[in-house]
Amino acid sequence: MTGGDDAPTRAGQGDAPSPADRVLAVPCEGDDLLALFALETGERLGEIPVGSHPVHATTCRGRTVVATMGERSITAVGPSGEVTRVETGVLGPSHFATANGELYVSCSAGDALAVVDPEALTLVDRVAVGAEPHELAVAPGADRLYAGSRREGVVDVVDTETRERIGAIDAGPDARVQGVALSPDGGRGYAVDQRGARVVAFDPGGDVAGDAASAAPVRGEAAVGADPYDLVATADRVFVPGRGDGVVHEFDRNLEPIAVREGFSRPVDVLEVAGERWVLDAGAPRLRSLDGAVVETPAPGLVATPAGEGRVAVSHYDDDSVSLVDVESGPVWTADSPAYPFGSVVV
Amino acid sequence: MTGKRSHDDDANTETRRGLLRAAAGATVAGAASTAGCLAVSTPASVSAQYEVSGNVAHFVGPGWLADNRDDVVVLDARGAEQFRRERIYGARHVPFDAIAARESTDGGAVPDADAIAAAFGEIGVAPDDDVLVYGASVGSRVTRVAFALAAVGHEGAVNVLNGGVSGWNGRLGTGSRDRVAATDYDPDPAPSTWVDREWLAERVGTFNGDGPGLVDTRVPEAYLAAAGSDALNDDHDRHGHLPGAVDVHWVGNVSGRRMTDPGRLVRLYEVEAELDRDETVVVYGDDNVDPTSTWLTLKAIGFEDVRLYDGGFGEWANVDGDRGRYPVETATNVVVETEGSVGGGDGGGDFSCTG
Numbered sequence: 001m002t003g004g005d006d007a008p009t010r011a012g013q014g015d016a017p018s019p020a021d022r023v024l025a026v027p028c029e030g031d032d033l034l035a036l037f038a039l040e041t042g043e044r045l046g047e048i049p050v051g052s053h054p055v056h057a058t059t060c061r062g063r064t065v066v067a068t069m070g071e072r073s074i075t076a077v078g079p080s081g082e083v084t085r086v087e088t089g090v091l092g093p094s095h096f097a098t099a100n101g102e103l104y105v106s107c108s109a110g111d112a113l114a115v116v117d118p119e120a121l122t123l124v125d126r127v128a129v130g131a132e133p134h135e136l137a138v139a140p141g142a143d144r145l146y147a148g149s150r151r152e153g154v155v156d157v158v159d160t161e162t163r164e165r166i167g168a169i170d171a172g173p174d175a176r177v178q179g180v181a182l183s184p185d186g187g188r189g190y191a192v193d194q195r196g197a198r199v200v201a202f203d204p205g206g207d208v209a210g211d212a213a214s215a216a217p218v219r220g221e222a223a224v225g226a227d228p229y230d231l232v233a234t235a236d237r238v239f240v241p242g243r244g245d246g247v248v249h250e251f252d253r254n255l256e257p258i259a260v261r262e263g264f265s266r267p268v269d270v271l272e273v274a275g276e277r278w279v280l281d282a283g284a285p286r287l288r289s290l291d292g293a294v295v296e297t298p299a300p301g302l303v304a305t306p307a308g309e310g311r312v313a314v315s316h317y318d319d320d321s322v323s324l325v326d327v328e329s330g331p332v333w334t335a336d337s338p339a340y341p342f343g344s345v346v347v
Numbered sequence: 348m349t350g351k352r353s354h355d356d357d358a359n360t361e362t363r364r365g366l367l368r369a370a371a372g373a374t375v376a377g378a379a380s381t382a383g384c385l386a387v388s389t390p391a392s393v394s395a396q397y398e399v400s401g402n403v404a405h406f407v408g409p410g411w412l413a414d415n416r417d418d419v420v421v422l423d424a425r426g427a428e429q430f431r432r433e434r435i436y437g438a439r440h441v442p443f444d445a446i447a448a449r450e451s452t453d454g455g456a457v458p459d460a461d462a463i464a465a466a467f468g469e470i471g472v473a474p475d476d477d478v479l480v481y482g483a484s485v486g487s488r489v490t491r492v493a494f495a496l497a498a499v500g501h502e503g504a505v506n507v508l509n510g511g512v513s514g515w516n517g518r519l520g521t522g523s524r525d526r527v528a529a530t531d532y533d534p535d536p537a538p539s540t541w542v543d544r545e546w547l548a549e550r551v552g553t554f555n556g557d558g559p560g561l562v563d564t565r566v567p568e569a570y571l572a573a574a575g576s577d578a579l580n581d582d583h584d585r586h587g588h589l590p591g592a593v594d595v596h597w598v599g600n601v602s603g604r605r606m607t608d609p610g611r612l613v614r615l616y617e618v619e620a621e622l623d624r625d626e627t628v629v630v631y632g633d634d635n636v637d638p639t640s641t642w643l644t645l646k647a648i649g650f651e652d653v654r655l656y657d658g659g660f661g662e663w664a665n666v667d668g669d670r671g672r673y674p675v676e677t678a679t680n681v682v683v684e685t686e687g688s689v690g691g692g693d694g695g696g697d698f699s700c701t702g
Binding site: 072090107108126 | 551552556572585586587590591669670671672673674675676677678
């Protein structure tokens with residue numbers, strides 16, 4: 001998740017407004033920095049040391065919060081640049097989600113979600129989940145949170161009122177759950193099994209009570225391209241990029257096949273920009289829409305963030321640069337960045 | 348055999364080194380020299396290789412025991428059968444299960460000081476006795492006895508015999524144990540020698556950083572939670588290690604039957620594991636026996652405050668209730684390879700967000 005409670009949202013949730021003074025904050029994993037760029041011009045505004053291996057960022061209560069995977073803490077950067085570390089106690093903070101006014105952080109090197117008070121910037125709890133939790137998804141009512149376990153092949157279900165794991169959905173034998181998403185209405189959940197190259201649909205409100213993971217909420221599954229990682233769920237579609245095969249599978253909400261989009265190099269994400277779905281390709285310097293339109297980018301992109309007005313901020317991980325790309329006219333600007341820019345956020 | 352063999356009768360005492368006993372009086376240096384010329388081992392040359400020199404605490408060689416034999420209570424940490432077959436003359440057999448006893452507290456499992464003290468009392472150990480512990484080598488059964496004595500606040504000196512019984516070239520005994528008068532061992536529990544689960548839970552996130560050192564003494568596969576590994580304990584609900592722990596397999600403390608070269612141990616723990624000898628260091632394993640090897644080794648090379656998590660990973664992994672308070676880590680690991688280890692493995696999961 002790259003957005004926050006006051007940030008542009010990601011694919012499927014539309015573009016964001018774009019005041020001229022907005023800043024693109026980019027965690028740069030290789031240099032342990034949060035690099036800041038003027039969104040409109042690409043002017044490099046500075047860098048803030050944030051700790052080891054920053055990978056994703058979100059905004060919360062006026063702060064930019066950075067997941068530093070090499071730490072047992074996350075880092076909050078205030079509007080004036082003040083830095084606060086918030087201990088998680090467990091290594092590998094990677095993804096954020098907000099529920100009930102609290103910030104959940106998956107600690108991907110352990111078996112817990114850290115729960116942070118974003119106002120006080122303190123750890124308020126930890127929720128035990130399956131080992132190596134990764135992506136998080138929150139139900140529309142924010143009463144339940146779903147965390148995929150890379151090691152245990154389950155989607156843990158957390159009651160956000162009590163901050164307790166109330167059960168887990170079994171994604172299948174030897175599953176390695178990476179991406180987790182819910183449809184916008186919360187009626188269907190999805191989990192990507194990277195190891196099995198599958199996507200699983202589940203009932204988010206299904207009965208998962210009990211210590212053992214249950215397959216009862218599972219409503220279907222489908223094969224996808226090799227080495228899938230993330231997925232995007234919209235009101236009526238599910239998109240799963242298969243990085244190893246260069247394809248994007250498109251399903252309806254019940255995982256009935258709609259199309260297999262081919263011809264990508266290493267597709268990693270599907271973004272909604274200017275009313276169209278665009279595929280980010282980590283192996284080719286371009287964005288390509290599902291309708292076949294192509295816009296060249298300065299370099300392949302690993303992560304992208306919608307920036308409003310038909311534009312998307314692209315992190316060129318292997319090229320140590322970031323760019324702002326207009327899907328109609330191409331690159332607006334390109335700027336060098338510290339090493340390995342990753343999941344940016346617009347502040 | 349039902350007859351009681353007299354331990355006072357050397358001529359009738361069967362030992363595998365009976366033939367060599369005559370050489371026991373030779374000086375270490377002289378015997379070693381002779382052994383070199385003749386290409387044979389003598390009891391004295393064997394003994395000499397287990398002598399301990401330098402600034403090492405708690406580990407003593409056979410020569411030390413020979414010099415102090417009449418002043419120390421000698422405890423045998425091995426199994427009963429080994430004890431009956433051959434032992435250092437006059438040694439008392441430690442009831443091992445009893446000295447590893449735990450009791451449950453609100454904070455978790457801790458050494459059961461009353462049970463441990465009672466066990467030592469049964470074999471006639473008094474709180475102010477100077478004690479020498481030996482085993483087949485300097486493995487964890489030996490060090491557990493040393494820890495148990497510390498845990499009950501033993502006042503006398505506690506040392507372990509480098510090389511174990513194999514290095515001893517003095518008088519040996521065999522057969523059933525000697526009768527000793529029991530003592531009323533009144534324990535003075537020393538909680539500074541251990542930590543419990545809650546002590547650790549309060550410090551999660553600080554280990555080997557701003558807080559205490561923390562050493563996982565298990566094989567790397569257990570520490571790494573290597574999928575499919577035989578090293579994973581089937582009784583555990585969870586696998587991995589306490590957050591921030593560094594893995595140094597305890598067998599690296601032992602080289603054959605003796606302690607690893609102290610210089611190597613200093614490098615291992617201070618340089619490679621980056622532990623600070625002036626700070627508190629906690630050691631743990633699956634149980635409360637093996638990690639005592641590291642507990643005593645660190646103390647021997649000068650670490651001031653070393654403590655055992657007596658509940659061990661077994662307690663942590665299977666704790667009831669709010670497991671978020673007791674997390675385990677699986678990915679991103681620090682394994683310090685030791686000569687006795689089985690390697691780092693790569694089954695601990697990747698540590699990336701790029702897949």
